[in-house]
Amino acid sequence: MTVSRVLRNRGDVSEATREKVLEAAKSLGYxxxxxxxxxxxxxxxxxxxxxxSLSNLVFPEVLSGISAELEDTGLQPVVGVTNYSPEKEEAxxxxxLSWRPSGVIIAGLExxxxxxxxxxxxxxxxxxxxxxxxxxxDSVVGISHRRAGLHMAEAIIAAGYRRIGFLGTKMPEDHRxxxxxxxxxxxxxxxxxxxxxxxxxQGGSALAxxxxxxxxxxxxxxxxxxLYYSNDMIGAGGLLxxxxxxxxxxxxxxxxxxxxxxxxEGLSVRLATMDACRREIGRKAAEIIAGRPHQGLIGGEVxxxxxxxxxxxxxxxx
Amino acid sequence: MTVSRVLRNRGDVSEATREKVLEAAKSLGYxxxxxxxxxxxxxxxxxxxxxxSLSNLVFPEVLSGISAELEDTGLQPVVGVTNYSPEKEEAxxxxxLSWRPSGVIIAGLExxxxxxxxxxxxxxxxxxxxxxxxxxxDSVVGISHRRAGLHMAEAIIAAGYRRIGFLGTKMPEDHRxxxxxxxxxxxxxxxxxxxxxxxxxQGGSALAxxxxxxxxxxxxxxxxxxLYYSNDMIGAGGLLxxxxxxxxxxxxxxxxxxxxxxxxEGLSVRLATMDACRREIGRKAAEIIAGRPHQGLIGGEVxxxxxxxxxxxxxxxx
DNA sequence: CCCCCTCCCGTTACCGCTAACATAGCGATT
DNA sequence: AATCGCTATGTTAGCGGTAACGGGAGGGGG
Numbered sequence: 221m222t223v224s225r226v227l228r229n230r231g232d233v234s235e236a237t238r239e240k241v242l243e244a245a246k247s248l249g250y251x252x253x254x255x256x257x258x259x260x261x262x263x264x265x266x267x268x269x270x271x272x273s274l275s276n277l278v279f280p281e282v283l284s285g286i287s288a289e290l291e292d293t294g295l296q297p298v299v300g301v302t303n304y305s306p307e308k309e310e311a312x313x314x315x316x317l318s319w320r321p322s323g324v325i326i327a328g329l330e331x332x333x334x335x336x337x338x339x340x341x342x343x344x345x346x347x348x349x350x351x352x353x354x355x356x357x358d359s360v361v362g363i364s365h366r367r368a369g370l371h372m373a374e375a376i377i378a379a380g381y382r383r384i385g386f387l388g389t390k391m392p393e394d395h396r397x398x399x400x401x402x403x404x405x406x407x408x409x410x411x412x413x414x415x416x417x418x419x420x421x422q423g424g425s426a427l428a429x430x431x432x433x434x435x436x437x438x439x440x441x442x443x444x445x446x447l448y449y450s451n452d453m454i455g456a457g458g459l460l461x462x463x464x465x466x467x468x469x470x471x472x473x474x475x476x477x478x479x480x481x482x483x484x485e486g487l488s489v490r491l492a493t494m495d496a497c498r499r500e501i502g503r504k505a506a507e508i509i510a511g512r513p514h515q516g517l518i519g520g521e522v523x524x525x526x527x528x529x530x531x532x533x534x535x536x537x538x
Numbered sequence: 539m540t541v542s543r544v545l546r547n548r549g550d551v552s553e554a555t556r557e558k559v560l561e562a563a564k565s566l567g568y569x570x571x572x573x574x575x576x577x578x579x580x581x582x583x584x585x586x587x588x589x590x591s592l593s594n595l596v597f598p599e600v601l602s603g604i605s606a607e608l609e610d611t612g613l614q615p616v617v618g619v620t621n622y623s624p625e626k627e628e629a630x631x632x633x634x635l636s637w638r639p640s641g642v643i644i645a646g647l648e649x650x651x652x653x654x655x656x657x658x659x660x661x662x663x664x665x666x667x668x669x670x671x672x673x674x675x676d677s678v679v680g681i682s683h684r685r686a687g688l689h690m691a692e693a694i695i696a697a698g699y700r701r702i703g704f705l706g707t708k709m710p711e712d713h714r715x716x717x718x719x720x721x722x723x724x725x726x727x728x729x730x731x732x733x734x735x736x737x738x739x740q741g742g743s744a745l746a747x748x749x750x751x752x753x754x755x756x757x758x759x760x761x762x763x764x765l766y767y768s769n770d771m772i773g774a775g776g777l778l779x780x781x782x783x784x785x786x787x788x789x790x791x792x793x794x795x796x797x798x799x800x801x802x803e804g805l806s807v808r809l810a811t812m813d814a815c816r817r818e819i820g821r822k823a824a825e826i827i828a829g830r831p832h833q834g835l836i837g838g839e840v841x842x843x844x845x846x847x848x849x850x851x852x853x854x855x856x
Numbered sequence: 857c858c859c860c861c862t863c864c865c866g867t868t869a870c871c872g873c874t875a876a877c878a879t880a881g882c883g884a885t886t
Numbered sequence: 887a888a889t890c891g892c893t894a895t896g897t898t899a900g901c902g903g904t905a906a907c908g909g910g911a912g913g914g915g916g
Contacts (some may be wrong), residue, residue, distance in 0.1 A: 223867055224904065231864055249659050254636040255577045256902030259871045263904095265572070275600040281593055287619060296633060299617050301605060315614060318572040341567050427804025457804045464806045486745025486775045488782045540895060542874065550893055574872030577901050859916090860891070866907075871901105873901075 248332060258320070266318035267509050269297045270326040272304045272394075275508065277284040277453070277481055278498055279327070282349065284501020285352040286325065291519055293510040304393040309336040317342055321511035329354035330395050346517055347505040347511045350496075351396050352524045361504045361523040365396045366403035368494055368527050372406025372448060372476060379535050381446035383475050384408060386418040386431050390451030397450045400478060402449060421454070430457020439471075446471055452477035455491050456484050459534060463489065475534040490532035545824050546571055550616070563728040572634045585827050586634035587615045588644040590622045590712075595799055596816055597772070600667065604643065611828040615659070622711040628653040633830050635660055640800065641827035643646020647672035663830040663837055665823040668814075670716050670842045676718060679822045679841040684721035686812050686845050690766060690794060691725025697853050699792050701765035702709060702726060704736040705751050705767030715768045722766060739772070748775020756791075763791055770795035774802050777852065781807065793852040808850035815843040 224335060225231040244250075253359065257444075258264045258424040262536030269286060271279040286297050298321065300312035310332045319323065323345040329352075339346045339357045346358035353366050357406065376384060386404065390398040391402060393509045405415060413426055419437045430453065449455035455477025462469050504523050512519065533538065544559040551559075576582045587604060589597040590744070604615050611661075616639065618630035628650045634642065635656055641663040647670075657664050657675045662677035671684045694702060696744045704722065709715040723733055737755045739747045748771065756762060767773035773795025780787050787793060787807065798813030822841050830837070849855065 221867080221904080225865085228904090230904095232865090234864065237865085249655060249701060251632065251656065251903055253577075253638060255573055255582070255638060259571075259573045259577050259873085260902075260904040262871070274592070275603055279596065280592040296618075300614075314569065314906070317569050320571060320573060337567060338569065344869090425800050425803040427801060429804070431804050453801070460804070460806060482743045483771070485743040486747070486749050486778070488778055527599050539897080543895090546874090548874095550895090552894060555894080571872055574901090575874070578872075578874040580874095580901070705884080794887085857916105859892085860914095862911105862913085865909090867910090868906090869904105870906105871904085874901085876900105878895105880895080881893085883890105883892090885913105886888090 228455045229360040229379045260435060262320075264320050264322055265294050266298050266319060266321040267295050267299065267311075267506070268319075268324040268326075270300045270302060270312055270316065270324065272302050273311075274299075274301055276341040278429075278479060278496065281498040282502040282505075283325075288499075289503045289504075289506035290510060294507075295510055297325075306330070306393065307445060308402065309425075312337075313338055320344075323347070323512070325349055325505045325509065327351075329356055329360070332424045345509050347508050349501050351399070353399050354523060356520075356522065358519045359508050359523075360504075360524070361501050361508070362521045363496060363501075363525050363527045364403075364439040365399035366406070368478070368496075369397040369400035369403030370407035370479075371404075371495045371527075371529060372400075372494060373404045375529055375535065376446055376448065376474065376476065376530070377408070377411045377413065379474065379537070381535075382413060382443075383416045383444045384448065385437050385441065385444045386414065386415050386448050386494060387430070387437060387448070387454060387533070388418075388420055390420045390422045393465055395466075400450060416444055424453065426453030427457040427460070430454035430459075431461040432457075434458035434461045447473065447475050449475070449477045450482055452479045452493055454492060455493070456487060457478075459487065459489060459491050465473035471535045471537040474536060476532075480489050480528075480530060490530075492530065494529050496527055500525055516527055548823055577785040578848060580638075582638050582640055583612050583614055584616050584639040585613050586618065586637075586639040586642040586644075587617045588620060588627060588629075588630055588634065588642065590620050590627075590645055592617075592619055595801065596797060596814065599816040600645075600820040603817035604824040605819075605820075607821045608828060610757045613824075613828055615643075615824075616831045617811070621623035623709065624648070624653070628656075631656055638662075638825050639703060641830070642824045643667055643827065645669075646713055647674055647678070663827050665826050666674050666757070667819050667823045669717070670840060671717050674840065676836075676837045677823075677826050677839045679819050679826070679843070681814060681819075682721075683717035684724070686796065686814075687721030687723075688716035688725040689845075689847060690718075690796075690812060691722045692730075693847055693849070693853065694764050694766065694792065694794065695726070695729045695731065697788075697792065697855070699853075700731060701734045701759075701762045702731065702764045702766065703755050703759060703762045704766050704768070705748070705755060706731055706736075706738055707774060708738045708740045710770075716769060744769065744771030745775040745778070748772030748777075749779040750775075752776035752779045765791065765793050767793070767795045770797045770799040770802055770809060770811050773807060773811070777805065777807060777809050785837075788852045788854040792851075792854060798846075805850060808848075809849060811854045812845045814845055817845055 228236050263537040325347045327350050342461050348356045348360050350362045352362045419433045476492035480493050543551050544556050620627040631653050643665045645668050666678045667672045668680045670680045737751045794810040798811050
C-alpha cells in the first residue's frame with residue numbers, strides 16, 4: 221500500500237520510505253500494472269481518438285493538436301483508424317470503449333446506429349470533431365463544411381469567374397467532402413450559376429490524380445475558367461499541370477483547394493485554399509475532455525471555428 | 539461464466555443459451571470490460587508501436603503496414619509518439635509497458651539505457667524497426683541506412699557528378715539520417731571525393747525549406763553539380779526551385795532524395811530517390827509479433843530489406 | 857497526565873473478469 | 887443398473903492494484 225502511495229504521489233509518505241521504495245522499484249525494474257490499477261480505481265488515463273485515416277495529412281495534424289493539449293494532463297491519446305468505413309468505426313469504438321477510456325474524440329457526426337448508441341451510453345465525455353453540420357451526441361468541435369464550400373463559391377464569383385468545375389473524391393462516406401460540395405453548389409446557385417462540369421477520383425497518389433483529372437476535365441470542357449478541388453493535394457496536382465502546360469493561372473483559369481496544407485508551402489505559386497483549423501480542432505477537443513472532470517461541465521458544447529480563406533496566387537484579385 | 543464463454547467464443551455453449559446471452563447483451567448495450575478481462579487472463583490484445591513523429595509521412599505508412607498485417611489477428615496497435623526525444627521515448631515506453639502489451643514495435647536502435655533495460659525485461663516480443671545498423675534488443679526489421687547512403691553515392695559518381703553537396707536535417711537525434719550521411723560520405727571517399735558543401739535545417743515546411751536551402755547552398759558554392767537531400771520533401775522543394783530558376787536538371791545539376799514518397803508522384807519531373815520499404819517494414823514487424831506465440835520462435839530475428847534506387851529524371855543516364 | 861490531532865503506514869475488501877475445477881444431465885456401454 | 891463419457895453450466899479463487907478505513911507513534915494544549 222505504501223508502495224502504491226509512493227508511485228502515485230498520493231497521500232503522505234515519509235521522505236525516507238519514499239526513497240527506499242523508489243530505489244527498490246528501480247533496482248527491480250518494477251513497472252506498475254496499470255490494468256490492475258485501472259480496475260481497482262475505475263480510472264483510466266486514456267482518451268480514445270477515432271479517425272478515418274492517417275494518410276490524409278489532415279488527421280495527423282489534428283492528432284498533433286490533441287497530443288499537445290493532453291501533454292501535461294496525464295491523459296494519453298489512443299488512436300484508432302476506420303478507413304472511412306462505418307462498420308470499422310463501430311468495431312474500433314467498441315474495442316476502445318471496452319478499455320473504459322476517460323473520453324472519446326471521434327471524427328464526424330455520422331455513425332452507425334449502434335455506434336451512436338454506444339457513444340450515448342459510454343458515460344464519458346464524447347467530442348465529435350471536424351464538422352458541425354449536424355446533430356452531435358455530446359460536444360462538437362469543428363467547422364461548417366457546407367459554409368466553407370459556400371464561401372468559396374462566393375469568393376470565386378466575386379473574382380469574376382463564371383464557368384466553374386468541381387474536382388473531388390468519390391465520396392460515399394466522406395461526408396465532409398460532400399457537404400463542401402453541396403455548400404459550393406448552393407453558393408453558385410445563389411448567383412444563378414450551376415456547376416459547368418465535375419470529375420471524381422478514388423485512390424492513388426493525389427498529386428498525380430490532380431494532374432490527370434485536370435487534363436480530363438479541361439479536355440472535356442475547355443471553356444472552364446475555374447476549378448475547385450476538394451482537397452489541396454489534388455489542387456496542387458492540377459496547379460502543376462497548368463503550369464507545365466503554360467496555362468495562365470489565375471488569368472485564363474483560377475484554382476482553389478481546401479485545407480491549408482502546410483506541406484505545400486513552397487510551391488512556386490501558392491494555391492488558394494481555406495484553412496480547416498485542424499490543430500485548433502484537436503486542441504479544443506482535447507481541452508474539453510481534459511477539462512470536464514475538473515470543471516464539471518455537463519457537456520454538449522458546440523464549438524464552431526471559422527475557416528480562413530487564403531487567396532494565394534491562383535484567384536485573380538480586384 | 540457462461541456469458542464470458544459466449545462473448546469470447548470459447549468453450550462449449552449450447553446454441554440456445556448462446557443466442558439468449560447475445561440478445562441480452564445487445565439489449566443492455568453491454569460492453570465487456572477488457573481491463574478486468576486482461577487482468578484475469580494475463581492476456582492483452584494490444585501491440586505498442588512507438589515512433590518519432592506522425593508528420594513525417596514515413597511513419598503513417600509504416601503504421602498502415604502494421605495495421606494491415608494485424609487486421610485479422612485480434613491484435614490492435616496502440617501508437618505512441620516521441621517527437622525524436624529519447625526521454626519522451628522512455629516515458630512513452632514505460633507508459634505502454636505498464637499496460638502489458640503483447641508486443642512492442644519501436645523505431646530505431648538507439649534508446650536510453652533505461653528504455654533498453656525495459657525492452658529487455660518486458661517479457662514480450664520486441665521489434666526494432668527502420669534500421670539495421672546496430673545491435674538490437676530482440677528482433678530487428680529495417681534497411682541499412684549507411685548502405686543506402688553509400689549506394690546513392692556510388693550511383694551519383696557513376697553518373698559522372700563530382701562536385702556534390704548534401705542537404706539535410708539537423709540531426710542530433712535522427713540517427714537514420716545521420717547514418718545515411720555517414721554512408722554517403724563513405725561512398726564518396728571510396729572514389730576519392732569529399733563533400734563540396736552541406737546545409738542543414740530544422741523545423742518548418744520541408745518543401746519551403748528545400749527551396750531556401752537549395753538557393754543558399756548554390757549561392758555559396760555555385761559550381762556544385764549534384765545535391766543529395768536527406769528526404770524527398772526537401773528534395774522536391776529543391777527540384778521546384780531549380781525548375782523555377784531555369785536550371786537544367788539533370789544536366790547542369792543532378793538531384794536525389796530519400797524515401798520514395800508516393801505523395802510526390804505527380805511532379806512534372808520525378809525526383810531520384812531510394813525506396814525505404816516502409817509498408818513492408820511495418821508488415822514484417824507485425825508478422826513477427828503476431829506469429830511469435832504460435833510459432834514459438836525464440837526471437838532475435840534480423841530482417842534486412844533492400845531499398846531500391848529509383849533514378850527518376852534527376853540523375854543523368856549513361 | 858490525559859486527550860486529541862497529525863503523520864505515517866497497515867488491513868481489508870473489493871474492481872470485473874477468467875482459469876481451473878466441480879457438477880449436473882443424459883445417452884451409450886457393459 | 888451401474889459405470890462411463892460427454893456436453894453444458896456453475897463455483898471458487900485469484901489477477902495486481904486501490905479506496906476506505908484503522909491504528910500506533912509522537913507532539914502540543916489544557
